[in-house]
Structure formats: structure tokens, C-alpha cells
Amino acid sequence: MSVVPMQQSKSLVPGGILAITAECRRRRALGESIIDLSLGEPDFDTPPHICEAAMRALEEGGTRYTPPAGLPQLRQMIVRSLGAEGLRFAPREVMVTCGATGAIWCALQALLHDGDEVILPAPYYPQYLSPIAMAGARTVIVQTHAADGFKLDPDALRAAITSRSRLLILNAPSNPAGVVYDLTELTAIAAVAREHALTILSDEVYSAFTFGKPFVSMAAVAPERTLVVRSVSKTYAMTGWRIGFAAGPSSLIADMTAVQESCIVTPATLSQWAAVEALRGSQDCVVTMHDEFARRRELVSSKLRAISGVHLAESDGGMFVFPDLSARAGDVDAFCARLLREHGVAVVPGSEFGAPGCIRISLGTGPADLATGIDRLAAALPDEGSWN
Numbered sequence: 364m365s366v367v368p369m370q371q372s373k374s375l376v377p378g379g380i381l382a383i384t385a386e387c388r389r390r391r392a393l394g395e396s397i398i399d400l401s402l403g404e405p406d407f408d409t410p411p412h413i414c415e416a417a418m419r420a421l422e423e424g425g426t427r428y429t430p431p432a433g434l435p436q437l438r439q440m441i442v443r444s445l446g447a448e449g450l451r452f453a454p455r456e457v458m459v460t461c462g463a464t465g466a467i468w469c470a471l472q473a474l475l476h477d478g479d480e481v482i483l484p485a486p487y488y489p490q491y492l493s494p495i496a497m498a499g500a501r502t503v504i505v506q507t508h509a510a511d512g513f514k515l516d517p518d519a520l521r522a523a524i525t526s527r528s529r530l531l532i533l534n535a536p537s538n539p540a541g542v543v544y545d546l547t548e549l550t551a552i553a554a555v556a557r558e559h560a561l562t563i564l565s566d567e568v569y570s571a572f573t574f575g576k577p578f579v580s581m582a583a584v585a586p587e588r589t590l591v592v593r594s595v596s597k598t599y600a601m602t603g604w605r606i607g608f609a610a611g612p613s614s615l616i617a618d619m620t621a622v623q624e625s626c627i628v629t630p631a632t633l634s635q636w637a638a639v640e641a642l643r644g645s646q647d648c649v650v651t652m653h654d655e656f657a658r659r660r661e662l663v664s665s666k667l668r669a670i671s672g673v674h675l676a677e678s679d680g681g682m683f684v685f686p687d688l689s690a691r692a693g694d695v696d697a698f699c700a701r702l703l704r705e706h707g708v709a710v711v712p713g714s715e716f717g718a719p720g721c722i723r724i725s726l727g728t729g730p731a732d733l734a735t736g737i738d739r740l741a742a743a744l745p746d747e748g749s750w751n
Contacts, residue, residue: 379489379711379715380401380402380403380489380711380715383401383402383703383709383711384399384401384402384709386703386709387399387401387703387709390703390707395707396707397703397707397708397709398707398708398709398728398732398735398736398739399709399728400708400709400710400724400725400728400732400733400736401709401710401711401723401725402725402727403538403597403682403683403725403727404597404602404725404727405597405600405602405652405682405727406727406728406729407600407648407651407652407655408600409599409600409601409604409637410599410600410641410644410648412640412644412645413599413601413637413640413641413644414637415640416636416637416639416640416644417633417634417636417637417640419636420632420633420636420637421633425632425633425636426632426633427632428628428629428632429459429629429630429632429635430629431458431620431621431623431624431628431629432457432458432459432616432620432623433457433458433459433460433608433629433630433635434459434632434635434636434639435454436639437459437608437635437636437638437639437642438454438457438458438459438608439454440638440639440642440643441457441459441608441610441642442454442457443642444642445582445591445610448580448583449583450580450582450583450586450591450610451586452610453613455613455616455617456610456611456612456613456616457608457609457610457616458608458609458616458619458620458623459606459607459608459629459630459635459638460606460607460608460609460623460630461605461606461607461627461630461631462594462596462605462606462607463566463568463592463593463594463596463607464490464607465605465607465623465627465630466592466594466607466608466609466619467490467491467494467564467566467592468494468622469609469619469620469622469623470564470590470592470609470615470619471494471495471497471498471500471530472494472497472498472619472622473615473618473619473621473622474498474529474530474562474615474618475495475498475499475500475529475530476498476499476500476529477499477500478499478500478501478527479498479499479500479501479527479528479529479530480500480501480502480503480525480527480528480529480530481495481500481501481502481503481529481530481531481532482503482505482520482523482524482528482530482531482532482561483495483502483503483504483505483532484504484505484506484507484513484515484532484533484534485504485505485506485507485716485717485718486507486513486537486539486540486685486713486716486717486718486721487504487532487534487716487717488534488537488538488539488566488716489715489716489717491532500529500530501527503523503525503528504717505519505520505523506519506717507519507540507542509674509676509687509721510676512540512542512676512677512678513537513540513542513676513678513685513718514542514544514548515533515552517551517552517554517555520552520555521555521558521559524555524559524561528559528561529561529562530561530562530563530564531552531556531561531562531563531564532563532564532566533552533563533564533565533566533581534566534568535565535566535567535581535680536567536569536570536572536573536578536679536680536681537569537680537681538568538569538681538683539681539683539685539711539713539716539718539721539723540676540678540681540683540685540716540718541678541679541680541681541683541684541685542678542679542680543573543576543578543678543679543680544579545576545579546579546583546584549579549581549583549584549585550584552581553581553584553585553588556585556588557585557588561588562588562589562590562615563581563585563588563589563590564589564590564592565580565581565582565589565590565591565592566592567580567591567592567593568592568593568594568596568597568607569597569680569681569682570593570598571597571598571649571652571653572597572598572652572653572656572680572681572682573679573680574656574657574660574679574680575679576679576680578680582610582611587612589611590609590610590611590612590615591609591610591611592607592608592609593607593608593610594606594607594608595607595637595638595641595642597682598641598649598652599641599648599649600648600652601634601637601638601641604631604634604637604638605630605631605634606630606631606634606635606637606638656682656726658730659726659730659733660684660726662730662733662734663684663724663726663733663737664684666734666737666738666741667684667686667737670691670741670744671691672688672690672691672744673686673687673688673690673691673744674686674687674690675687682725682726682727683723683724683725683726684723684724684726685713685718685721685722685723685724686721686722686724687713687720687721688720688721688722688744689719689720689721691744691745692744692745693745695712695713695714695719695720695721695722696712696714696719698743698744699711699712699722701743702739702740702743705743706739706740706742706743707739708736708739708740708743710722710723710724710736710740711723724736724737
């Protein structure tokens with residue numbers, strides 16, 4: 364029997380963030396003192412009432428397949444949860460997915476064809492790149508600027524549009540820069556999208572974590588053009604449960620459900636029952652995490668602002684801080700590698716997000732480690748005399 368060697372797909376973009384996390388684990392196993400500020404994962408446990416709901420479902424035999432679009436009870440809870448924000452959806456306009464990443468993959472497979480273009484503001488979440496490429500589409504990067512709070516300018520969006528433009532991905536509150544748009548800003552972006560018949564994938568995974576500015580969904584402005592993507596992962600500290608969801612036009616949800624059915628059938632049933640309780644039960648856990656992230660954010664931001672040559676753009680959300688070190692550190696990628704190798708602190712270089720010169724610091728660890736990590740970072744920077 365002859366064996367034909369498999370070729371590695373050239374469309375997949377390696378996950379640099381997970382590689383950093385793996386290196387942290389390797390060094391810790393060797394006994395090194397490592398402070399990992401790289402991974403975007405809350406350090407809170409899943410709240411007990413959510414875990415108990417999964418146990419009840421297990422005891423009651425809730426272990427069989429659900430419909431490909433998800434448990435009807437969960438879809439109804441999603442409708443109710445979004446409705447509390449003034450977003451009106453019917454159950455047929457909602458599907459449950461394997462995390463927000465699963466929703467993104469299903470959406471891009473359903474929407475895109477060979478040669479289509481996807482407009483993506485930078486800095487961006489790097490996990491968008493592979494599914495765009497795997498769908499046969501091309502990513503068109505629109506640079507944003509720290510001086511403008513890394514917000515997408517409608518004129519820059521318009522200039523990036525061609526006859527092949529199909530989709531705009533808008534992530535807010537954004538990973539990594541914490542961008543939050545107000546109603547006026549979203550309305551201006553939506554006007555350009557309508558003008559050119561763009562679909563908008565609104566990634567709202569961090570919608571529960573805004574600071575000083577209320578969250579507004581793009582679906583409140585352009586519901587006919589918007590696919591909302593969210594998850595329970597960050598909001599309820601349920602990253603390992605792998606439940607996300609999408610809400611949008613029923614025809615798109617039907618196509619996405621067909622994609623999901625063809626590749627994974629349906630998300631895990633017990634995780635879906637846990638998500639029902641997350642949305643239905645007490646939201647005190649969300650408030651607790653929000654307030655703790657706010658404290659951590661202020662701690663890290665104040666320490667960074669005290670370091671000469673480090674610039675921190677204003678941001679209003681998310682669970683990251685995204686300072687610009689280029690004036691002080693020079694080659695920021697090399698600095699990040701040295702910071703981990705010599706000082707035991709892991710951060711993600713901004714080049715992973717299309718923003719060389721910056722670094723992403725996750726707030727998903729306790730205040731003591733955050734404070735020590737920033738102190739080590741400051742000590743690792745070149746002396747002021749060598750850069751001014």
C-alpha cells in the first residue's frame with residue numbers, strides 16, 4: 364500500500380500566545396519563578412451555582428446530543444439576556460457554539476468565498492487570521508493609532524473597501540487595546556457598512572468589562588447587517604466549558620448552523636446546561652470580576668505611567684493593558700523574549716496583534732503578581748541614557 368504524505372496547510376497561522384504560555388509552563392516545571400501576564404483567561408473559578416447546574420444535568424441524564432443550534436432552553440436564555448440590553452432577537456436568530464472562536468469559524472465559513480476580502484482594524488485578535496484564510500478570503504488590515512485610542516476611523520474604513528469587500532470584523536471592547544465605541548462612533552461606522560453592503564461581525568466577548576463608558580452593541584445600530592458574537596468564557600470564568608453564541612439574521616444563523624452540524628454536530632450538552640444557569644442565575648459573580656479587573660487595571664496603568672518612555676493610550680474596556688514600549692525598549696519582540704528569559708515575566712509582543720512596539724499585559728492574575736511583574740519589566744528596560 365502506498366502512502367501519500369500529507370501537506371501542511373499554509374493557511375493556518377501559528378498561535379504565538381499559546382506558545383508563550385507553553386514556555387511559561389516549561390520553565391515553571393524546571394523550578395523557575397515565572398509571572399505569566401500573557402494569557403487572556405480570568406484567574407477566577409467558575410461560580411459554584413454554575414457548576415452545580417452542570418452536576419444536576421449530569422444526574423438527570425442531560426448527556427445526549429442537543430439540536431445543532433443548541434439547547435432550546437439556552438437559546439431562549441440568550442434571547443432574554445440580549446433583550447435586557449434592548450437587542451431584539453428570536454430563538455431562530457440565535458445559535459450556541461464551541462466558544463466565541465467556534466462562532467467566528469462558522470460565520471466565516473458561511474459568509475466567505477474564494478477571493479473575498481475581510482476588513483480588520485489593527486491591533487486585532489490574531490485568532491481571526493486563520494479562519495479568514497481557511498475560508499479562501501483575504502485579510503485587509505486597517506491601521507489605527509494610539510493617539511486616537513486605536514479606534515477605527517470611518518474614512519479609513521471607506522478607503523479600504525473594494526469590490527471584493529464582504530465583511531468587517533469589529534471587536535469591542537477589543538483585545539488587546541480595550542477599545543470601546545459610543546453610539547455616535549458606531550453609527551458612523553455602520554453608515555459606511557450600509558453604503559457598501561458590508562456584513563459586520565461584532566465580537567463582543569468582553570462586553571461585561573467596560574470601565575467608565577457604557578457598552579453599546581453594533582446590533583443596536585445596524586441589526587440587519589450585524590452578527591453578534593459573545594461567550595460565557597470571560598464573563599463567567601468559564602473558559603474551559605467552551606460555550607459561545609452568535610445572534611444575527613436568521614438566514615445567516617441557519618447557514619452557520621449547517622456549518623457547525625457538518626464539523627462538530629453540537630457543543631457539549633453539560634456545558635450548555637451550565638451556560639443556562641450562568642445567564643439565568645445571580646449576576647453577582649460578574650460584578651465581582653468586573654470590579655476586581657477595574658482595580659487591577661488601575662494598578663497596572665498607574666505603575667506603567669510612572670515609567671519614563673512608556674506610553675499608555677486611553678482605553679475603556681477588556682481585560683488587558685496595551686502600552687507602547689517602542690521609545691524605551693527598541694526592538695520590542697526581542698525585549699519580550701529577554702523579559703521572560705532573564706526576568707521571568709511573560710507578556711505578548713504587540714507584533715502578534717499587528718501593532719509592533721506595544722505589549723499586551725493580561726489582568727488575569729492577582730494584584731501581587733501584576734505589581735511584581737511590572738516592577739520586573741521596569742527593571743528590564745534599558746537605562747534612560749541609552750534611549751533619550
